[in-house]
Amino acid sequence: MTVRTALEVIADHDLTGREAIVTGGAAGLGFETARALAAAGARVVLAGRDQQVGAAAVAALRASTGNDRIVFRPLDLASLESVTTWAHKHAATGKPLHILILNAGIMATPLRRTADGVESQFAVNYLGHFALTMGLLPSLRAAGSARVVSLTSRAHRRGDIDFDDPNYLRRHYDPWQAYGQSKTACALLAVGLHARYAVEGLTANAVMPGGIVTGLQRHLDPEQLAAAGWPALRRRGDIPPGWRTPEQGAATSVWAAVAPGLVGGEYLEDCAVATAWNADGNPPPGYYLPYAVDPGRADRLWALAEQLAGVGRKP
Template structure:
């Protein structure tokens, strides 16, 4: 397949931190929105963007928890929103767009992983609903403000977990096949990458570029549905029960994990580019069998699959750009 997945000359690598990537970056006067911006990778991301001068809005389902996590952080405000509720997303977008301030950065960082089978009000499987459809609705709702920037970036936090499964267009919501929480997660992370491909195709002429990425393997609240045995099976803990840090293997600190998303959001090296999946602060190569799960699976950057998912998302949400 023809691919844009070609690494570029980047001064950063797997061990680079958020501070490394953001050194010298000035975002004064720019508005950024970070979903999941009050825990884990999202919290590091929101703080770094604010420290660089951006005004940051953190939409939150748990307002009290968000305020507690962000206390004392300048340039950040918390607003209510729930990615599982279309009405809450619509209200949030209406408020932001109504302010008349262009949105320069939208970092779609929130998500769920390996959760028990749940469905949203429309019957969609919850991991796909929250990780993909919620962020799809959010991006479409914010589109007037993103377009008004003239130079906006949308960053979808995917995962190496996309290698688990592509999108099963015949049964996305597990209505006929047996539910598997990991297949559902992998499908939703593939959807994040395909979303970036399709969005970039639509936004590039309007000054909106899109990227997806794998941040690394970091133990955060995202793993709240995992048992001790499941976590142990990942071989990410040392003999003292602490997370191993080996960025070359993908085992990263929070600051290292946030680096690639911040690089996608701010790096001038990506000017004029978009629709690509990144890892380790660079554009990832297409996956090869000998590299395990490193790189991006072809099904996650396939233009035809991306268009098919976009059309289906339009149909299910009655929204588009």
């Protein structure tokens, strides 16, 4: 199978006059996603924590794409105050938002809880993105036909949502299970958005980008990498067999943002709609576990997120 890059996916698209936001857009997968959108003429807002890294990314993207409509704005997804302030400031501009890429994330971190009392992976990967999307709803609605892309992972198989104890207050903390729970939540976010806002022109899908060597693995020591089945990652810079470059990994995110005819609430992989895995064992590439797109779980998670984030659906 030929694996396309994000720039190849975007090649025949003109996004002039479109606005896009990419969380985690200053590095890795997000950087390549932003590069493709900017190359097609979109105005791209990079959202991330580090102002210095963000400024360098803006300079690099402007130089490589010839598009000077690229900016960076600091955002801390671990802080609901930061998220809601950021979203409300953007929405207050009145500009339509055509593409929202929920890309930023952390993986297999030690147990930490945010100032809001939320387990850090659930907070950064899912809850912060949920609150950001809710705050940006006026901008998404103003676009008329907006796209929201929520990045999930094949690691969703490592953890369904524990609705009784999502923040590991009582159960044993396993960093991979917590990562899996957060990525299941990211898939269910797309399902929940589709159920509530498709009628308003919003198309939301979950994207599995593939195995990619980025800063996402920075918290893992060599033993953890080997235990996860990634021994080659012990040699930084190596790309294990079957893994992808960031340019390739960003392809499905970009495809989800621009491909015509997409229906929302789907799990996407390799620039296609993936298939539910109903057999025993772990799903192979191109498949997902059904609970990741289950409407009932999506509704329960939505209610939980509203409670944790202190936000509800606005009229």
